[in-house]
Amino acid sequence: MLLFFILGLLVHFVFFGSIFDIYFTSPLVHGMTPQLTPLPPPAKRLVLFVADGLRADTLYELDENGNTRAPFIRNIIMHEGSWGISHTRVPTESRPGHVALIAGFYEDVSAVAKGWKENPVGFDSLINESRYTWSWGSPDILTMFAKGASGDHVYAYSYDADNEDFGAQDVTKLDTWVFDNMKEFFHAARNNQSLFSKLNEEKIVFFLHLLGIDTNGHAHRPTSREYKDNIKVVDEGMKEIVSMLEDFYGNDGKTAFIFTSDHGMTDWGFHGAGHPSETLTPFVTWGAGIKYPQRVSAQKFDDADIAPLMASLIGVPFPLNSVGILPVDYLNNTDLFKAESMFTNAVQILEQFKVKMTQKKEAILPFFFTPFKLLSESKQLNILRKARSYIKQRKYDEAKPSHLLSCSFIAVGVLVAFFLLIQDCPWTYYIYCLLPVPIWYAVLREFQVIQDFVISLLTFxxxxxxxxxxxxxxxxxxxxxxxxxxxxxxxxxxxxxxxxxxxxxxxxxxxxxxxxxxxxxxxxxxxxxxxxxxxxxxxxxxxxxxxxxxxxxxxxxxxxxxxxxxxxxxxxxxxxxxxxxxxxxxxxxxxxxxxxxxxxxxxxxxxxxxxxxxxxxxxxxxxxxxxxxxxxxxxxxxxxxxxxxxxxxxxxxxxxxxxxxxxxxxxxxxxxxxxxxxxxxxxxxxxxxxxxxxxxxxxxxxxxxxxxxxxxxxxxxxxxxxxxxxxxxxxxxxxxxxxxxxxxxxxxxxxxxxxxxxxxxxxxxxxxxxxxxxxxxxxxxxxxxxxxxxxxxxxxxxxxxxxxxxxxxxxxxxxxxxxxxxxxxxxxxxxxxxxxxxxxxxxx
Structure with a gap:
């Protein structure tokens, strides 16, 4: 009986362990080729403000007196930049939220069995791709990206974890510490030639992680005075940082700013699930390469889309594991730059698909492998070739897929079939008359290539x-x-x-x-x-x-x-x-x-x-x-x-x-x-x-x-x-x-x-x-x-x-x-x- 009990226990342990191999393996792949937009970027530097735990409605709504809680951000929305609603994926936690923002991919399910504070899988990020990154904030977040970066170009400045006390009298100091230390850093840089030179290079990132709002939300609820007053503290601190940076760089117009949050919070002070109060976060951006305010409704996109946007702004390769789709409507640039950036984004995502398919193909027997038919190698090349051709011809709108041509040929086929039907023609006539329809459809799909060829002939x-x-x-x-x-x-x-x-x-x-x-x-x-x-x-x-x-x-x-x-x-x-x-x-x-x-x-x-x-x-x-x-x-x-x-x-x-x-x-x-x-x-x-x-x-x-x-x-x-x-x-x-x-x-x-x-x-x-x-x-x-x-x-x-x-x-x-x-x-x-x-x- 004892042997039977031990054997049964062992079997159940095997069953329990099997779920981690089957359901909780990392979806991330490695070995992709970095993809970079070939045109000069609009910005030399990027400043990322992340207000941890900030709800979109609390920021955008007016207070009981009809006044805004964030006058600086409101001014940006009205006169200088663009804004929208970012949708955060579950689990709405700080670690996966920041990974989505900066690396462009969502929660790695293998983290369930491997860790909580840090992402246990090596991943690429905007910070890793930057030339230099300086960050201030919580050690839990900053350390994760510093360890995930290759080389020696990421500098993290964080306070003691003991300061993250839900029972503290004033937790806004978590945010004021970030602002004060960044200002001291730039003041010291004026007397440090080596640091001054680094700060004036291209492709650099400043990351400010602001934890005070999240801590106040947990301690006092998002409807509390403490939570709402903390928004005012962040708004004032951002105003001072932006003013300092413009003064430091002489208003050169080469700085892009992004303000957002990693997740929201429920009315009772928690987050992690999928309630709208947890998943809807604010997004405000302005500066180099960003559109000015327009009379349009607020845009809604995923938080992972922010990573390719930031990469496009400062001209670094898109994070290799990013699945984000570039929100091109935010860009204030030429149509060529937008098209090239979208093309680079598509190729970067396709690289992951190709590596994943190769890994799957090598891991199983050939006769068990079934390729994804909708994205076969020939279709990949055809789509990319057409997009590249349209970009070269400056036909940027055509680089978006259209169903007009296919619908037109379907209509032609129906008319031909009806014409044969009313004449009581033999069935072979249907084959002879309808066969040219798909053939000419295939020919006209290549119309751009044919047109380019004819144009080149006319030059002789x-x-x-x-x-x-x-x-x-x-x-x-x-x-x-x-x-x-x-x-x-x-x-x-x-x-x-x-x-x-x-x-x-x-x-x-x-x-x-x-x-x-x-x-x-x-x-x-x-x-x-x-x-x-x-x-x-x-x-x-x-x-x-x-x-x-x-x-x-x-x-x-x-x-x-x-x-x-x-x-x-x-x-x-x-x-x-x-x-x-x-x-x-x-x-x-x-x-x-x-x-x-x-x-x-x-x-x-x-x-x-x-x-x-x-x-x-x-x-x-x-x-x-x-x-x-x-x-x-x-x-x-x-x-x-x-x-x-x-x-x-x-x-x-x-x-x-x-x-x-x-x-x-x-x-x-x-x-x-x-x-x-x-x-x-x-x-x-x-x-x-x-x-x-x-x-x-x-x-x-x-x-x-x-x-x-x-x-x-x-x-x-x-x-x-x-x-x-x-x-x-x-x-x-x-x-x-x-x-x-x-x-x-x-x-x-x-x-x-x-x-x-x-x-x-x-x-x-x-x-x-x-x-x-x-x-x-x-x-x-x-x-x-x-x-x-x-x-x-x-x-x-x-x-x-x-x-x-x-x-x-x-x-x-x-x-x-x-x-x-x-x-x-x-x-x-x-x-x-x-x-x-x-x-x-x-x-x-």
Whole structure:
């Protein structure tokens, strides 16, 4: 029985402890990138007055004689600043209230089990982000922010905690102590050159915590004379402080003032719950960057919104854990500053979401993770890109979401459906007529981007613009003809070789231009090679593998010299991938000879082939995410699989194509710099990352058409370059003999399709790097799809009709497959698997 009792007690203790793991864990995340409004701030310094326990109604109402209890604050409201009602979240206590005001986030529920006086979790705050902060008041509040700050730039002056006596005769001394000590501090600063210099710097904060009103409220109730008279003491003290600061700084107009409270109080002298008397607090602000009084009703917002407002006023990064929304209506600044501040606020909150999502994704099994659909990565980028575009176009009102466009297209869809209904049309007509509605809706949602692009086109001389359009149209026709005549790809690649001479790149980057010309002409040879009736040539496969090994040795030597960036794990990975290439060469050679001797596929070769194929998916994800190393790792892994599927000259094709892709990336960066856009990193130092730098978003340029065309052309070249699918007769079952020799149409077909897709993926991975360099989006080959739509034939022989249909299907499939390959390329370039434990970083 005793054992049973102890076991039961233990179980109940476990149940009790479990609630703290399940319900009371901290929601705060760390590791976000600080976000700062890029424009000069209106204020150099900020003064924050917090009257602890002050109710909004008690401050704003008039006394029994019709007079205000706070004449200085009333004068500010009427003539100098803006005012409103701040809504304080529960629990309405001093610690979470001040954290919300200064750090911008609400109560951390984990504090239930960890502490009361101080917030037990390391958090960022306005005080931490400031250059210097001086604070006066209660040790319970000031210590919390002083400990939470990094560096040595926060100075706290507090009285003895014994002074916080509810039974004291006069507790207004808690407030007069703050005012007197601050005045003495500034008086001493006039004779202290070091302190004087600090006080005249930018991004500084003065924080005055005034506890007298709260203490009087607890002791005598908010309806008491003591509570109301304490408001007069605070009002008079603030008036003296403001006068002193204006005198000290010579009325330079660079000081912003904020007066508010952390919570209110019930009529019976308590707080902590959610009664309006506890949650509604006053908010008054004036000075640099603040609007003058307007004839509007009092505004209501959350206390956490004050933190981004203060950060915006003095130009410091928004507190990293802040969830506050900038109350932009209080700002007296340009529309550009307001828009940039709101944009920074949005990105700062989004940073928390992205870090939290990453943590969740890493902590659970992939198939259990469900991303938040309303804020997917594509939607994040789309929203931020549009907002940034509107800001650049000075269309600040448009940066707010509007439902007018969507409602208009819904109305159009209803009208179309009604028109078809009254004509008794077949159901297929509904699909044909209604499908353009959402498509054009998607197009017009990008109207701003299209408009910006058209405006940029109009800046070109008419003759030059006409020449560009002619070349682009000619290029589209070349692509269309390449479906019928493969040698047109050769013509296109020869034209590509002339690109450096047309754009003056030959003068700017001669060595890169020579490489571009050489590999373009070398790749142009492949479409001229025979498609049908070729014989296996294993020595060409072995030669391709040897060239890859030789290139790998050169790269390995180069990486070893950069010892600061090359570690043992990377060395082992590189050697293992070289071993995979060598094994692929051996398997191809030994399998070919075994089949010639009628001995069948060696079982060991079959096992090695499947292992190499499977590892080609994983090994690139273990490599560093630096651009060159990740792309080269992808080439080695996928080249080893391609060699196993090759029988002749096509084994050289991915190698030459990849070399041209590497040169293309460097050429694009040179082109970007030639056009006047300076990029701060070299190609070798670029990093693939899941998080795009939204500050690099830009409008479309004419060069972007050329980049998109290059992508489509290289994809078509990857498709038809070796004639793998140019005709039915070009399928060679010998390509899969390293994997299986027993007839299996589905398995063989899958392997052949994978062989076809490998060059596609290499092109898409290279284009990921081009996007990283130029911040370009790929949406170009819809023109080719439309062209083939009009080339579909309903006359002639079955071969002609079937060929026209198959070409249309191929291009349409390319559109679909391209989206899938884009996702695969993004995965291969940006994701990284960790075999060992990660080091954890924490933010103070």
């Amino acid at each position: 001389p008419p003759s030059q613009l006409a020449g560009y359009l002619f070349i682009f149209t000619l290029g589209i026709e070349v692509l269309v003809l390449s479906f019928f005549y493969r040698y047109m790809l050769t013509a296109g690649l020869i034209a590509f070789a002339c690109w450096p001479f047309i754009t003056q790149l030959w003068i700017r980057a001669k060595s890169i231009s020579l490489s571009w010309i050489f590999f373009s002409l070398l790749l142009a040879v492949f479409p001229l090679m025979p498609v049908v009736g070729r014989k296996p040539d294993i020595f060409l496969v072995i030669g391709a593998g040897s060239l890859v090994l030789l290139l790998s040795l050169c790269v390995l030597t180069s990486l070893i010299k950069r010892k600061d960036r090359f570690i043992n794990e990377e060395l082992l990975l590189h050697l293992f991938q070289m071993l995979s290439i060598a094994l692929s060469m051996y398997v191809v050679y030994s399998t070919h000879h075994s089949l010639l001797k009628k001995q069948g596929l060696p079982f060991l070769n079959q096992i090695i082939s499947w292992i190499i194929l499977a590892s080609s998916f994983v090994l690139p994800l273990l490599s560093p995410t630096s651009l060159f190393e990740r792309l080269f790792s992808i080439l080695l892994s996928w080249m080893s699989a391609y060699l196993l599927l090759s029988t002749g000259y096509e084994a050289l094709f991915p190698l030459v194509l990849s070399c041209l892709m590497f040169v293309w990336i460097q050429m694009e960066q040179e082109t970007l710099q030639q056009s006047g856009v300076s990029y701060r990193q070299k190609v070798t130092s670029l990093q693939f990352t899941c998080n795009l730098d939204i500050t690099q978003f830009r409008h479309l340029y004419l060069d972007d058409i050329r980049r998109a065309f290059f992508l489509v052309f290289f994809l078509v070249t990857a498709f038809f370059g070796t004639g793998n699918i140019a005709s039915v007769n070009s399928f060679d079952l010998a390509s899969v003999y390293c994997f299986l020799t027993v007839f299996s149409p589905y398995m063989m077909g899958a392997l052949m399709m994978w062989k076809i897709l490998i060059p596609f993926v290499l092109v898409m991975c290279a284009f990921e790097a081009v996007q990283l360099t130029t911040q370009l989006s790929s949406k170009s080959h819809v023109f080719i799809l439309q062209h083939f739509f009009f080339l579909v034939k309903d006359y002639g022989s079955w071969l002609e009709i079937g060929t026209s249909i198959s070409h249309y299907v191929i291009v349409m499939s390319m559109t679909i497959v391209l989206m899938l390959l884009n996702g695969l390329a993004h995965l291969l370039t940006t994701k990284k698997l960790e075999l060992y434990g990660k080091s954890k970083s924490h933010l103070i």
